[in-house]
Amino acid sequence: MTSSSDPVLRDDSEGMEQFNTLPRRILVVYLPLTVFVFVLLFPFYWMAITAVKPNNQLTNYDEYSPFWVIGPTLEHIRYLLFETSYPGWLWNTLLVSVASTIISLACSVFAAYAIERIRFTGARVTGLMIFLAYLVPPSILFIPLAFIVFQVGIFDSRLALILTYPTFLIPFCTWLLMGYFRSIPFELEESALVDGATRWQILTKVVLPLAVPGLISAGIFAFTLSWNEFIYALTFISSSENKTVPVGVLTELVRGDIYEWGALMAGALFGSLPVVILYSFFVDYYVSSMTGAVKE
């Protein structure tokens, strides 16, 4: 470790790495990293390659290499898009995710601002309760929620999902936005107050513009969470035309004993792409919202 080849400790050094020799770095850093990346990405590769494999190559590992495809086909994707309800499920998922994200963001902005800046009596306790609400898992709530959804009469409708998804989105977004609002200097609000701004003006003209990164983080994360949601959608939706992508792929594309792996994997791939694309544009926001929620 201390076989120092470079005796000068530079100020901008990123730690101890200058003490490491290259072979050692390969063994300690690059090799494990390669294994990690391979294992973490292989299922996606397998998903993608299966989605374009012709059926005769799909299970014929002896004559065709399983890791590559000869003469890729769009047959599975064509089947998925034109002979199943898949486009409808995509549309449902998009609609439900966007609607519940907007509702949650709107509610969370007000709640977070009230807890963090209006500081009403009991604001601290409310903040703690919001955090606890975030920890209540859907696996505990889905049975009574199904009961309620049925009694209200919105069973098997997209509205049922739009109204129930905020239960896990609002606590998360509020918690995240509280952190962002806390980082905005009080002085800005005070000077706005002195200038005669109302609370509403302060919120919309001072605080919100400064909290845009936080809003993006919360929005993207909320959208992904609702896109990925499964147990509520599985429980509350029964008719094919109202299903979301995860539920539809699992319950409608898997039938009988013969699995159409090509179409299934194409369905999984296309259901993942929207969130992956969104994620790739906003990686930093995504990471900051994930770690922000953990750090506070």
Next chain:
Amino acid sequence: MTPTEMRAAAPDRPRARPLLRRFVESRNGLGFLFMLPAAVFLICFLTYPLGLGVWLGFTDTTIGRPGVFVGLENYAWLFDDPVFLLAVFNTVLYTTVASVLKFALGLWLALILNERLPFKTFFRAIVLLPWVVPTVLSALAFWWIYDSQFSIISHVLMNWGWIDAPINFLGDPGAARASVIAANVWRGIPFVAISLLAGLQTIPQSLNEAAVLDGATAWQRFTKITLPLLTPIIAVVMTFSVLFTFTDFQLIYVLTRGGPVNATHLMATLSFQRAIPGGQLGEGAAIAVAMIPFLLAAILFSFFGLQRRKWQQGGQD
């Protein structure tokens, strides 16, 4: 949420203004108004269902028939039910093994990513992918990878001559447990790794440099500097990880639906199976409620672990 907004109505201003206006302009009134939308949602669809779930656990409600109060009958029945007890055992096993693996591998990956690397942000971005993609859809890929006949893992291992016949990943109780745990770990590592990486980046390098000058080995630096400074964030990350693993539903539902012979049934999947396809809402709710003590224990553990550490470091609260 706060009953104190009534205080706002106290006549503390000389000029008589409409009650509503005074309410809105007071701190508590405005706070109440701003909290209202979120509170309505959370009370209607979170607090109320939570209470309703506890209540349903004490009734014999089935789908289509309102139940009557039966006291602890559901619970008494469940504790004699070998399938439920097996599910509890499975859940604890699944959570423990998966969490330990996720923590160890996640911390390892975080330490690697904390090194100076080319394309660091790129690696960080792709490492997080398994966590971004919908669980059900990546679980489908695992289902295909774990296929009893055409598993790619079996194929490769047979080509290498390590095994003679395809592994029955999801058909054999032991193998099925290992397989679902592996899939869960695969999905959980990125979350642990990226969160811990954020924690690692807050540790000042000067501490490490000082320790090196004093002759500390890499292992000593890891155990005496990195781990202690990382403990608060480890506590939170692992609490979340344990919570999500303990209440996991999607992965099991896709891969095994609790089979073979209930070897992978978790409490969440059993609760779903009894309540929705089985129609026994009361019993399903009782199983779900039985998860709450475990979850509370996990939360309290993290909360107090965290507080102690903060205080030790001279922080507030």
